Amino acid sequence: MGGRSQIVRSWIALPVALLLAVACGGGAETSGGATRTTGGTREAAPESPADPGGEPPPAESEELAGAPGSAADAGVEAGGTSTAADPTGSSGSVPGETTVTTTRGETAAAAPAEDAGGATSDPGGAVAANVHADPRGGVFTEFQRGFDRDHPFGSLEAFCFPHGEGAEPRLAPDTGIGADTITLAHIRPRIEEIVEMGFAAPVGDPTDMFDTFTRIVNERCGGVWGRKIDLRLVEVAALGVGGTDIDTLRNAACIEATEDHEAVILVNSTSFQGTAQLCVTEEHDSALITHQALPAEYVQRGGGRLLTTATTLEGNLRALAEYLISTGALEGRRVAVVASNTPGEAEATEASLVATLEAAGVDVRAFDVLDCAGTSVCFGGMAESVQRLIEEGVDVLFPTVNALSLPAYITEMVTQGFAPGDVRFYNSDFNNQGNEIVSGLIVTFGGEAAGELYDGTVLLVHGDSGRYRLPDHLPATAFDEMCMREYAENSAIGEYYDPRDPVETNKHGMVGLVCSIYRVALRGLYDAGPNPTRADIFAALENLGPVDLVSMLPGSLAPGKWTMGDSLQPVTFHYPCPFEGMGTTAGTCHVPNDYSELRVGVN
Structure with a gap:
């Protein structure tokens, strides 16, 4: 196709940390090339595995009531969702606080007295003194009532507070858990391999972020029950090139973290997908806490050790289908769905999105699966798939492919004659397409025509x-403000990232994401007690209840519920961005609806 060679050369060098979701690994069982299935002839979709997210049908989803759209806390989902912040102070106060010294010598609030009071569970009463009064009201206020803000790792004033070592002597009760340390691992793609080729990664330094929060825990707060965090860095190649597919490389990183370092918990804020997730959780009895939507099968097989701040892939796609069906947006439309053969993704797409659409009588003309050939770019069968859109008269497309492949697909559509308005596109957080930086790549590597088509x-x-x-x-x-302040005051980099700046907002968002993931891990370690086994820690994690996510959107963990995200909301991609001077570097942006469109209870 015209222009494809240029795109191929450019995309091989894209930074995974920038994308936060380069998910198209190799080794899938799905056959290469585009696999076509059309309405009326395709075999029934496979039965969806038990979904640990537990997403209900649309009638069970509850739209947010009483939260004005103007009361919008801006938050940052890693590398693209954004929050505005005031660096001078923090909302929400804790009574009876004292001060402690930060790792760089500044003073910070210390834990309140033990009698400061617990969070009230009265849904209609006044907000208790130690319960954050979320100014957005409605479901946001009710969500905050479930938190224990006196928890050493639950405050909105500081990342953590000193809390003692427990009455019993510290032991070494399990692998990776010594008397004085407990081992965690940060899984990071090697961004520098591709940054050197001229591509920026405007999400800051996740390694420094994890290291800074580790230093705060160990030096200010005495570790967890006196046991210091031994955080190991495990790096993995960014792209599956040079004869080794990306899934194999990720599994090698899993083995390094779990066997060589004996890490109890692995944390990741960029991209770590495919069967390596099962390597960590199913094969090596470690936990993985990440931020991407995950296949429900993988989450289930993880047995409470595979956790994400998002939803399941199936949950997100099913909710998208139900949302559009409920609004009538698909009536009389001819629909196509495109996926890739990344392990677990095509199956999840068919069992959730395609199955839900067909069950509602939507005219699904094609479900195509692109071949990634063991890399992070899925070109196999792309031209044939676009040709099929023309043959079937498709006017609605769900492109669930990854951040490297979608710009190529849109560009192929332009090459084959599609013009703005010919097709309506609908997407989700599947493969992090809900990330502004990721969606901006459609223009960066597809050009203006691709952006105008996707607008x-x-x-x-x-x-x-x-x-x-x-x-x-x-x-x-x-929460976002506390995380940014703690990082800026304790990092050797010493920068405060302005969430109002179109570039710095992505770095601000990464700080919030790292902070959120790490706090989940630390709360689980603390709640497991002074001498926990791995099983104790995993049980504590799934019993955390409400958790602090970026933007303080509703999120929780519970027995059998291992995906934290409890809400979804629609946003619209625009190119060019209607807010002058506030678009991404590609000139794109996401424009959210007001919170009246927030759909809670989706997980």
């Missing part, structure tokens, strides 16, 4: 993507 796409996402642009948004949520 108006509606995405159902779990973050607060683009809300910082709205003129009447509120300052950052208390």
